[in-house]
Amino acid sequence: MGCMVLLLGGCTAQSEPKPAKPPAQERLPQPPAEEKEKETFPLTGLPAEGDVHQRVVGVMVNNHPKARPQSGLSKADIVYEVLAEGDITRFLALYQSEQPERVGPVRSARDYYIDLSEGYNAIYVCHGWSPEAKARLEQGETDYLNGLFYDGTLFKRVSFRKAPHNSYITFANIEKGAEQNGYAWTDDVAPLPFRADKPSGEKAGTVRIAYSHRSYAQVEYRYAPERHGYYRYSGGEQTVDYDTRDPVVAQNVMIIAARHQVIDSHGRRDVDLTSGGQGYLLQNGIIQPIEWKNVDGRLLPYRDGAPVGFVPGKTWINIVPELAIVQWR
Numbered sequence: 391m392g393c394m395v396l397l398l399g400g401c402t403a404q405s406e407p408k409p410a411k412p413p414a415q416e417r418l419p420q421p422p423a424e425e426k427e428k429e430t431f432p433l434t435g436l437p438a439e440g441d442v443h444q445r446v447v448g449v450m451v452n453n454h455p456k457a458r459p460q461s462g463l464s465k466a467d468i469v470y471e472v473l474a475e476g477d478i479t480r481f482l483a484l485y486q487s488e489q490p491e492r493v494g495p496v497r498s499a500r501d502y503y504i505d506l507s508e509g510y511n512a513i514y515v516c517h518g519w520s521p522e523a524k525a526r527l528e529q530g531e532t533d534y535l536n537g538l539f540y541d542g543t544l545f546k547r548v549s550f551r552k553a554p555h556n557s558y559i560t561f562a563n564i565e566k567g568a569e570q571n572g573y574a575w576t577d578d579v580a581p582l583p584f585r586a587d588k589p590s591g592e593k594a595g596t597v598r599i600a601y602s603h604r605s606y607a608q609v610e611y612r613y614a615p616e617r618h619g620y621y622r623y624s625g626g627e628q629t630v631d632y633d634t635r636d637p638v639v640a641q642n643v644m645i646i647a648a649r650h651q652v653i654d655s656h657g658r659r660d661v662d663l664t665s666g667g668q669g670y671l672l673q674n675g676i677i678q679p680i681e682w683k684n685v686d687g688r689l690l691p692y693r694d695g696a697p698v699g700f701v702p703g704k705t706w707i708n709i710v711p712e713l714a715i716v717q718w719r
Contacts, residue, residue, distance in 0.1 A: 431487035432581035433467040433510075435702035444486055445577040447564055448512035451481040452497040455606045457555040458624065462490035464636040470506050471609070472709045473650065475657035477602035479609075482506050485561075486579060491633065494558030495551065496537055499523035502661040508532055509687025513573055515564060517545060517557045520658055533573040535564065583690070585699025589671075591678035594718040597670075599645065599708055601715065609708065611643050613675040619703060620672060641703025643672040644691055646682040650711040661709060663689065668713060673701050677718055 429438040433446070451460050453471070463469060466483035474480040474497075482503045483493065498518030504526055507514045517537030519527060527534050537545035537557050544563040547556045568575050594613070597620075601607040611620040619641040622629040629638040646669030649662040666683045671691050680691040680698055689707060691698040710716065 430581075430702075431467070432579040433484065433486045434704060435582070435584035435700065436487065438487070440487065441576070443576045443578065444489075445575055446510040446512040446579060447485045447489075447561075448503075448507035448510065448514050449483050449485070449493045449559070449564075450497045450499060450503060450514075450516040451483050451493065452495040452555055453479050453481055453624070454555055455625070456551065457495045457497075458627070459630050459632040460494065461558065461632045462493035463629065464631045464634065464638050465490040466704070468510075468705045468707065469640075470503070470707050470709065472502065472506075472661060473601065473659060473711070474500060475659070477604060477607040479601060479607070484510055484512060486510075489561040490631075492558050492560045494548075495555045496545065496557045496559055497554070499527065499534075499536070500658065501526055502659075502663055504532060505663050505687065506689075509689075510579070511577055513564065513568055515559060517541075518554075522658075533568070533571070535559075535567045535571070540567065580686075582688075582705075583697050583699045584702055589673040589676045589678065589701070591676045593675055594672060594677035595675060597643070597645070597672060597677065597716065597718040599710060599716055601710070611640070611672060611706075613672075614639070615675065618674060618701075620706075622706065638706075639704060640706040641673065642700045642705040644680070644682070644689075644705065644707045645670045645672075645713070645716055646680075646689060646707065646709055647711065647713045648709050663709075670713070670716065671698060 429442050430436060431438050431442060463483055465488040467486050468484040470482040471479045480497055496517040499516035500520050501522040504514060504523055514532050514534040544567045545557050545559050548558055565575060597611045599609040606625040608625060610623040614621050617639050619639040620643050622638045647667050651660045653660050664684050666681060669680050669682045670677050671680045680693050682689050683692055
């Protein structure tokens with residue numbers, strides 16, 4: 391009987407069902423990882439496909455009729471156009487998002503171009519200098535490369551033009567010169583202000599700037615809707631790249647008036663870049679009146695006391711003695 395009880399008990403123990411396994415917990419779908427915010431170039435506002443920390447390089451580019459067409463202007467993020475002597479303008483081309491193979495013809499420095507370059511902490515590239523510019527650069531005010539000291543090494547003379555319209559430099563040699571002099575090649579470049587809304591104002595398909603009555607000193611910007619920007623012309627000839635034949639296209643054209651004063655017998659000028667003043671901003675075929683202010687060395691547009699953003703793209707800034715020389719239709 392006892393054995394039977396044990397046997398029955400053993401049989402009962404073997405027949406007890408095993409406890410059920412706890413149900414597997416369902417894995418909830420995980421939210422997708424946040425995409426990294428797309429970086430943009432600081433001076434164009436366009437999506438970055440290169441190094442956003444490339445240091446800005448500013449090159450003095452000759453605009454004498456015998457220096458046209460120039461090399462490298464179509465790749466500049468910002469170009470300042472300002473009178474040098476007489477009615478001939480000169481360019482300061484600022485490069486950050488793109489680097490052309492070569493730039494030129496390279497021309498001599500003026501002190502107000504140094505001011506413009508310093509607003510972007512740029513490596514300043516020139517060939518020659520005025521007495522005022524010489525004094526400032528020799529004091530070590532800014533990092534610079536001068537063709538006076540590298541003629542035939544970093545700077546090369548081309549055979550298809552005559553001096554002083556034949557000095558060129560490659561970007562490879564600018565980088566080489568920066569390394570030789572211990573200049574930084576990267577920088578945290580402060581971005582320009584960009585707008586998300588559409589510009590509003592008066593339509594202007596063509597804008598003309600007459601630096602003098604001579605045709606070579608007359609500039610036009612013509613709006614090209616398919617490029618959302620403006621083609622540039624000098625003396626009726628379209629501004630294109632000598633090497634690539636690419637046209638210059640600017641999404642922003644800012645024309646500002648600043649006080650000009652001739653300061654010596656050579657016709658060199660002093661240009662007031664600090665006091666601010668009036669101007670025009672061209673965007674998307676629209677012209678609007680603006681005020682300009684110097685903000686940490688950068689000349690920026692304002693309206694009713696508030697900053698006006700640039701549209702993403704390239705920018706040309708024409709500094710003129712008076713707005714009366716500007717016309718549009």
